[in-house]
Amino acid sequence: MPSNFGMRGYMRGALLLTIAAIVVKLLSAIYRIPFQNLVGDQGFYIYQQVYPFISFFVVWTSGGFAVAISKMLAEAELSNHSEQQKSFVSQTIFYYLTVLSVLFFAVLFFGANLLASFMGDIKLAQLIQTGSFVALFMPVLALMKGSFQSKGEMAPVAYAQVFEQFIRVFIILVGTVMIMKTTESLYSAGNIAVFGTVFGEIAGVILLFKFLEKKELFKKNKAIGQKRWPIIKEVTLLSISVSMSSLLVLCLQLIDSFTVYSLMIDLGIEESVAQATKGVYDRGQPLVQLGIVIASSLSLAIVPLVAHHSKKQDGRSALPFIQLTYRSALLFGVAASVGLVIVMPYVNTMLFETNALSEVLIMSVLQIIPLSIILTITAILQGMGKLKIPVLIMLGAIFLKAIGNIILVPTIDVMGAAVASNIGLYSCAILLIIYTRKLISNPLAKIDYYIKLFSASFAMIFVVLTGDRLLQTFSVFINSRMEAAIFGMALIFIGAFVFLTVVGKLRLLAEKEWFLIPFGKRMAMYQLWLNKRK
Template sequence: MANNFGMKGYMKGALLLTIAALIVKALSAVYRVPFQNLVGDQGFYIYQQIYPFISFFVVWASGGFAVAISKMLADAESSIHPVERKRIISRTIFYYLTMLSIVFFCLLFFGANFLSEMMGDKQLAPLLRTGSFVTLFMPVLALMKGRFQSQGEMVPVAYAQVFEQFVRVAVILIGATIIMHTNKSLYAAGNAAVFGTVIGEIAGIILLLYYSKKLHIIPRKIENKGSTWPILKEVTVLSLSVSMSSLLLLCFQLIDSFTVFSILLHNGMDHIKAMEMKGIYDRGQPLVQLGITIASSLSLAIVPLVALQSKKKGGRGSTPFIQLTYRASILLGVAASIGLVIVMPYVNQMLFETNALSNVLMIYVLQIVPLSVILTLTAILQGMNKLKIPALILIGAILLKYLGNLYFIPKWDVLGAAVASNIALFLSAGLLMIYLKRLVHSKLATKEFYIKLSIASGSMILVVVMVDQLFQIFFHVATSRVVAIAIGGCLIFIGAFVYLTIVAKTKMLAVKEWFLLPFGRKMARYQLLLNKKK
């Protein structure tokens, strides 16, 4: 085991993984903007139809399984025969993952025609076949990441995550650029983007192999390995619990892939117009991903503290950390969501060239609030080893989203899909809050906190709307992308300044609480400055 695998080494490793995860999530959201600009709304629709298929198993294996493997291997250290136990666990999980990867590969490769027909677009089949190959690399990738993390060696894992995402984004954008300047086939550009994911995963494996040196990928065969069912059960439950909030969002996107375009066609909409409308609707996904990036970092940073404090006897235990995480997620989620709503026409044109369907995207980005809560609360409940109820709640949200799409899309087109997502997410976030409150026997936030939050949000809305009106009165210029960038940028800065100033002035979080949050030191200093305290 690595010598630095003490608490200090663990916290440094956890911080490194948090930063790596932030970079990966930011890249995942940001690259979609130039890609959409290259291929347009039709091309964006093509890629977004396939994206959740290839990402589902990647997130589950590379994220959930890797963490589960690391925990199980670390726990094996306390067994009677740790070396043998680790080999049994590694070998069992490797074969289990191999079986799952073959199942997913066959489903995507041989079922490509069926799945594309279900989505209402047979030309998507080649893209599904290309994406299916990414599943074959997951067993090796998950096992290597899990091995490194179990030994406290976070650097290779962090570097691999960032490297594979950089390679993936580079292949996607370079491939799309070349194709759009040659044969200009949107489906070919989409296929190149899917191929980028495959290449990215291979790049991650190559880097981990470079770091591994003497690490055996496939553990040696062990005699008398005993029952494998407990290992399979534990790794399945752990992997799903770790990745279930991320899988929730992908399940919603899968439902949209199967329902939105096909229902629009069934309603009599023209094929090209339906593609464009779905592509414009999908613009909301990178915006939501950026909005929940901070909430994701909160869940990664706070969960170890919650897990540690939950085991302590006496005192308040993990309750203060749980309350802080909840309040911070609400605080930042509301800021991102409402901020995007009030400047959406400008943001839409600034990033995606037109302000089409801005009203739909305004509804769409409201998801940031419940998703921020869901991400942090499921992570907290995972730290408390409470998995069953959150899983049931999120499964219910997926079912509600599907039924909502079937009901609302025929009535309101893509607006119906956004409404269905919001209903399912707000309801599941509320149920998670109720469940967690019962566990901690304490309020997650005071009435005073919600009043201050309303004041900060209302003030931001009022100031931004007033400044926007002044811009409209004094600057009579035609709407263009340059104007959208200038005005939108100013409004975003003003809104953020007003919101954060009120948050700091009213002390919605204590100074010492800001120091516990990722990148909270500057807010702590600003709060001290505003309140004139040394």
């Protein structure tokens, strides 16, 4: 086994993967803002309708399957299994993934017209067909990522993830600019955006091949006495558990794709108006993604720590890491969500040109709080090896979302879709908290933590609203995008400063805990300065 698979090398590699994941998520959220500015709300609707179909399989295979493969191959290495047996595991998973990818490709490519008609917009069929090709590259991409990770070689995987996303974003933005300057076809712009995802995955495959020392991923031989079904079962369960929180978000978006626009059309709303309205509603997605970046990074960092300490019979238990991760995720989730709520009209205008449906976006960004909890707790439970109950809870959340859309969208339009998402996500988060608390036989946070968090949030709200009133004396209303940007950025800075200052003064997290959080060193030093008299 390579020497870099030791604990020190592993943690260094895990940090590299965490940084890569943060960069990828930031790029994924940020590129949608200029894309929406280029194509408008109708063009954004077109892309967002198809995006969940493509991303679902990408997240499951390139993310979930890659981690599952790495775990299974690493365990085979630790168990001193023969090269023939490890090759059989890789071979079985590759064949299984190939079957899945071909099935997924066939469903999307040949069923594109049917899926588009279900969504109420037959013109989306071409985009679905273009996106279907992404499935064909997933088996080799997942196997290569998993193989590298199983050997502790995290760098190739990290570089590939960032390279994939960079190529994708580059093609989407450059291609969209060219389309809008020539044909100005919104569906063509959406198609080039979907093509960017396909080509990004191809770029990732090419880069990983460059890192391979051998061109062959596994030898074509079969281990005697081994069966394929146990391997298939294990890799399926592991891949779902690893990616289930991300798949939950995509499932909610899929429900929106199938219901929101079609229900509005059924109500007699004009097609262009319904498309634009759905596009404005979809503005909430990049805002939510930006809001959960910290929670995502924490969830990536916590899994190896919880798994390592859960298996130890003596020494420090996993409980302190579990509680710290939960408190940190909730802290930043509340900060991001509440902060966006109080400056939403400015943020909406600053990023998307108009402040249309700001009240709907306010409801949407409230999802940041439960999603921050869900991301971290599912990661904690994954580290503890508890998989079944979280999956059942998330299936319940998806069911609540679907029922909520059907009932609420005909009544209160896209606000109904936002409310339905919140019902599903908050229910899911509460149940996961209850389940986790029973498992660890301890509260995830003490009552005084919630009181202090409420105090910090209230201080931020009070100062920002007071600052908003003062700024309004310089202008009767927001009459330009530049003005919204100036006011919005000023209020965001003031709010963040006040929130972190109160958090530091009340010591919601101890200084040593800040040092355990990615990039928390500066906050620890600031907190020490605030409390230096103590």
